[in-house]
Amino acid sequence: MLFYSLQETLLLVAAAIAIDWAAGDPKWLTHPVILIGRLIARLERKLRPEGVELSAAALRKRGMALTAVTVLAAAAATWAICFAAARIHPWLGYAASAWLISTTMAVKGLKDAAMLVFRPLAAGKLDEARTYAGYIVSRDTSAMEAKDAARAAVETVAENTVDAFLSPLLFALLGAAPLAMLYRAANTLDSMVGYKNERYAHFGWASARFDDALNYIPARLSGGLMAAAAWTTPGLSAARAIRAVRQFARLHPSPNSGIPESAAAGALGIELGGRNVYFGRVSERARMGWPLRPIEPADIVRTVRLLYMVSLFCFAGVLAAWLLLRLSGS
Numbered sequence: 517m518l519f520y521s522l523q524e525t526l527l528l529v530a531a532a533i534a535i536d537w538a539a540g541d542p543k544w545l546t547h548p549v550i551l552i553g554r555l556i557a558r559l560e561r562k563l564r565p566e567g568v569e570l571s572a573a574a575l576r577k578r579g580m581a582l583t584a585v586t587v588l589a590a591a592a593a594t595w596a597i598c599f600a601a602a603r604i605h606p607w608l609g610y611a612a613s614a615w616l617i618s619t620t621m622a623v624k625g626l627k628d629a630a631m632l633v634f635r636p637l638a639a640g641k642l643d644e645a646r647t648y649a650g651y652i653v654s655r656d657t658s659a660m661e662a663k664d665a666a667r668a669a670v671e672t673v674a675e676n677t678v679d680a681f682l683s684p685l686l687f688a689l690l691g692a693a694p695l696a697m698l699y700r701a702a703n704t705l706d707s708m709v710g711y712k713n714e715r716y717a718h719f720g721w722a723s724a725r726f727d728d729a730l731n732y733i734p735a736r737l738s739g740g741l742m743a744a745a746a747w748t749t750p751g752l753s754a755a756r757a758i759r760a761v762r763q764f765a766r767l768h769p770s771p772n773s774g775i776p777e778s779a780a781a782g783a784l785g786i787e788l789g790g791r792n793v794y795f796g797r798v799s800e801r802a803r804m805g806w807p808l809r810p811i812e813p814a815d816i817v818r819t820v821r822l823l824y825m826v827s828l829f830c831f832a833g834v835l836a837a838w839l840l841l842r843l844s845g846s
Contacts, residue, residue, distance in 0.1 A: 520613070520692050522841060523838055523841050523842065524610075525688075525689060525692050526689070526834050526835075526837055526838040526841070527838055528610065528613050528614045528617060528688070528692060528693075529617060529685065529688045529689055529834050530831060530834045530835050530838065531610075531614040531618075532614050532615075532617035532618040532621065532688065533618070533621065533623075533685070533827060533830070533831045533834070534831070535614060535615060535618035536618045536621040536622070536623050536624055537623060537624055537827070538624075539618070539624070540622070540623075540624030540625045540628065541619070541622070541624075541625050547619060548590075548594075548616065548619050548620075548697065548700070549619070549700060549704055552586065552590055552700065552701050552704045553704055553708065555586060555589060555590075556582070556586055556704065556705060556708050556709070557708075559582050559585060559586065560582065560709065560719075563578040563579075563581060563582055563719075564578060564719060572718045575718035575719040576718050576719070576721055576722065578719065579709070579718065579719040579720055579721055579722045579723060580722040582705070582709070582719075582722070582723065583702070583705055583722045583723045583726050586701050586702075586704075586705055587698045587701045587702050587705070587726075588698075589701075590697045590698055590700070590701035591694040591695065591697055591698040591701070592694075593697075594616055594693050594694045594696075594697040594698075595693075595694040597612055597616065598612050598613045598616065598692075598693055598694070601613075612693075613692055613693045616693040616696070616697060617684070617688045617692065617693050617696050619697075619700070620684035620687075620688065620693075620696040620697055620699065620700040621680060621681055621684050621685070622676070622680035622681070623680065623681055623823060623824065623827050625680070626672075626673055626676050626680050626820075626823065627673075627820045627823065627824070629648070629651065629652050629672075630652070630669045630672065630673050630816050630819070630820055631816070631817075631820070632648040632651070633645050633648045633649050633652070633665055633666070633668070633669040633816060634666075634669065634813050634816040634817060636648065637662055637665055637666060637813040637816075638813045638814075642660075642661075642662055642665070645660075645662070645665045646658060646660050646665055649665045649668045649669060652668070652669065652672045653668045653671075653672060654794065655668065655792040655793055655794050655799075656792075656793040656794065656795070656796070659793075662813070663810060663811050663812075666811050666812060666813050666815055666816055667788060667790070667811050669816045669819075670780060670784075670786075670788065670811070670815050670816055670819045671777055671780075671788055671789075673780075673816070673819040673820055673822075673823055674742075674776045674777045674779070674780035674781075674788075674819055674822070675773045675776055675777055677738055677742065677776045677822070677823050677826055678731055678734050678735045678738050678772060678773075678775075678776055679703055679731065681823070681826065681827055681830075682734035682735075682737060682738055682741070682826070682830070683699055683703070683730060683731050683734040684696045684699050684700060685734075685830055686733065686734050686737075687699040687730070689834075699730055702723070702726050702727050702730055703727055703730075703731075705720075705723035705726070705727065706720075706723050706724055706726075706727035708723075709723050709724075710723045710724035710727060711724075712724075713795075728770070728771055728772060731772045732771070732772060735771075735772035735773070735775045735776065736775060738775055738776040738779065738826070739757070739758070739761040739765070739775045739776070739778075739779045740758075741826045741829060741830075742757055742776060742779040742780060742783060742822055742826060743755075743757040743758050743761075743779060743783070744825075744826075744829060745783075745821075745822045745825035745826050745829065746779075746783035746822065748825055749783075749818070749821055749822065749825060751818075752783040752784060752818065752822070753782065753783055753785065754783065756782040756783060756785065756806075757779045757780070757782040757783040758779075758782070759782060760778040760779060760781055760782025760783075760804060760805050760806075761775055761778050761779050761782065763778075764778040764781070764782075764802070764803075764804035764805065765777075765778045765779075765804070767789075767802035767803075767804065768789075768801075768802055768804065769801070769802070774802070774804065777789075777804055778804040778805060780805075780819050780822060781804045781805025781806075782805050782806070783822065784805070784815055784818055784819070785805070785806065785808035785809060786805055786807060786808070786809065786810075786811045786815060787803050787804065787805045787806065787807035787811070788803070788804045788805055788811075789801040789802050789803040789804050790803055
């Protein structure tokens with residue numbers, strides 16, 4: 517069996533955060549999320565064949581099967597890799613575990629994607645910024661104004677402070693690489709089938725609800741952590757971030773996303789949400805924060821700083837917990 521002590525798990529998680537900061541997602545490796553996505557696509561073809569009409573109840577049951585098989589397969593495969601590596605040598609097991617945990621996080625990847633929107637916006641190249649914004653949001657970006665492209669990037673970084681860092685961090689602390697990968701599989705399911713449209717309203721229901729449940733606690737931690745990050749960042753307001761969470765978070769259609777988004781809006785002194793276009797249909801999202809000033813490209817950089825400060829606080833907390841255990845002899 518492959519079990520790590522709490523001290524070992526803490527060090528593995530700290531190493532994973534450092535790996536993600538430094539390397540992100542290496543282009544020369546097949547990322548586990550890509551493999552998970554391929555599995556989801558294959559299972560979907562099996563569970564809902566083209567041309568076969570299924571009732572809403574049948575779609576929900578098959579969606580539940582998709583969710584269960586995907587997350588359990590991801591966790592089992594991760595456990596098997598770590599176990600095999602540890603059998604070869606314990607340090608190889610540690611390295612495999614730390615790297616696999618790092619692939620469930622995406623702090624550097626999120627920063628890189630956001631900066632691809634920021635740089636052309638700052639240079640006045642709106643068409644290029646629209647293109648890169650389209651890589652990180654599902655809304656229509658073809659007719660976006662500069663402020664809307666900046667808002668899309670800010671909202672993405674803020675929301676994914678939970679999905680791309682806090683949630684995988686929490687599950688890695690609870691169950692090392694296998695549980696972190698289980699979370700990443702659930703989140704990938706949500707991004708692929710968790711839509712409230714005609715195709716996925718029933719088939720993707722279980723995936724969306726499971727992802728909501730897994731993100732529930734990390735999302736609620738995000739408000740305080742982002743406020744603390746704002747407190748350490750010149751020009752941002754921790755008090756306003758907390759007030760924004762209390763006033764606006766519940767207005768978001770997601771039970772979780774409104775917390776980090778409203779915290780970022782409050783900290784920055786801008787308004788997020790508003791008019792978006794999805795697949796040709798206009799959607800008016802709840803507005804969060806107070807428009808004390810117009811949103812600008814530099815807000816993307818400020819939100820990335822919030823993300824990095826949150827990850828730095830967590831890194832320091834993990835190392836501090838390890839040191840306390842070490843000193844206490846536990």
